[in-house]
Amino acid sequence: MIQATTVRDCVAQARARLEQAGVDSPALSAEILTAHVLGMRRLDILVHADKAVAAPDLARIQECVERRAAGEPVAYLLGEKEFFGYDFYVDRFTLVPRPETELLIEAVQSIFPRDAAFQFADLGTGSGCIAVTLALEFPGAQGCALDLSEGALAVAQKNAERHGVASRVEMRHADFGSDFAPEASLDLIVSNPPYVSEDEYAEVSVEVADFEPKTALVPAEGEGRSDGLECVRRLAPHVARLLRPGGWFLMEYGWKQGPAVAEILGAVSEFQTVKICKDLAGLDRYVVAQKRV
Numbered sequence: 276m277i278q279a280t281t282v283r284d285c286v287a288q289a290r291a292r293l294e295q296a297g298v299d300s301p302a303l304s305a306e307i308l309t310a311h312v313l314g315m316r317r318l319d320i321l322v323h324a325d326k327a328v329a330a331p332d333l334a335r336i337q338e339c340v341e342r343r344a345a346g347e348p349v350a351y352l353l354g355e356k357e358f359f360g361y362d363f364y365v366d367r368f369t370l371v372p373r374p375e376t377e378l379l380i381e382a383v384q385s386i387f388p389r390d391a392a393f394q395f396a397d398l399g400t401g402s403g404c405i406a407v408t409l410a411l412e413f414p415g416a417q418g419c420a421l422d423l424s425e426g427a428l429a430v431a432q433k434n435a436e437r438h439g440v441a442s443r444v445e446m447r448h449a450d451f452g453s454d455f456a457p458e459a460s461l462d463l464i465v466s467n468p469p470y471v472s473e474d475e476y477a478e479v480s481v482e483v484a485d486f487e488p489k490t491a492l493v494p495a496e497g498e499g500r501s502d503g504l505e506c507v508r509r510l511a512p513h514v515a516r517l518l519r520p521g522g523w524f525l526m527e528y529g530w531k532q533g534p535a536v537a538e539i540l541g542a543v544s545e546f547q548t549v550k551i552c553k554d555l556a557g558l559d560r561y562v563v564a565q566k567r568v
């Protein structure tokens with residue numbers, strides 16, 4: 276029970292509660308949640324350390340701290356997560372955007388100049404973080420973003436509007452394995468599909484298992500227990516057809532999946548090159564494939 280009178284006490288008691296609950300980064304979480312409820316920036320906590328905290332704010336901080344203690348990710352408590360320097364709304368219909376996914380954006384930047392006009396698709400858009408960031412980073416780009424989850428698409432649409440790119444990113448409620456753009460000849464297809472196997476899912480933290488949508492993590496495509504690669508197998512020949520000659524396919528996958536992803540994409544004759552790329556920890560993380568010209 277938080278019984279603080281000042282901002283300083285409040286942060287200290289929130290931190291003690293989160294330490295006791297064993298969550299990661301208790302001090303940081305205590306500061307972020309307190310600042311969020313009080314409508315301050317985190318750094319302002321120091322400036323206003325002696326300020327009194329009103330009872331209704333205390334009750335809201337208490338509620339946030341208890342939810343965090345139960346494992347709820349900070350991003351859901353704030354309703355926001357930063358991705359590539361932009362703030363994105365998130366809720367429990369969407370995966371919390373991960374820093375490693377930013378590598379896909381950097382990879383696109385190494386292919387297309389900022390002023391390029393190109394057509395793209397983002398398969399499994401979730402919060403829309405990839406599609407919206409591409410539209411922001413490439414003012415001449417136009418794309419569509421697909422998801423099977425209507426809840427996720429609503430959040431993605433809000434994010435496109437928030438960042439002023441809704442006219443260039445069309446949200447579509449569709450299966451990414453369907454012929455969602457039969458007449459298209461796309462320059463770029465990007466995807467961070469579900470790629471966690473059932474065995475790996477059994478080991479994920481409470482934060483992930485109890486709060487993030489399983490449909491965003493584990494492929495629902497195949498029969499039986501997922502090995503995590505069903506989406507890749509399904510997407511590989513499909514995206515090759517949708518790309519224009521010389522078009523690009525970039526996809527994130529799990530760090531143990533590099534050799535399997537290389538084999539699956541390598542077997543698709545339309546691809547001229549398939550490059551397995553590593554993240555900052557040196558682990559296989561995403562693939563860059565180019566269709567034959």
Ligand SMILES: C[S@@+](CC[C@H](N)C(=O)[O-])C[C@H]1O[C@@H](n2cnc3c(N)ncnc32)[C@H](O)[C@@H]1O
Binds near residue numbers: 401403468470491
């Ligand atoms: C790993 S999340 C990625 C979300 C977001 N792109 C990101 O990087 O944070 C995968 C997303 O794919 C969606 N999804 C799963 N299977 C799908 C399918 N067959 N067709 C369309 N979307 C699908 C899920 O609802 C989820 O939003």
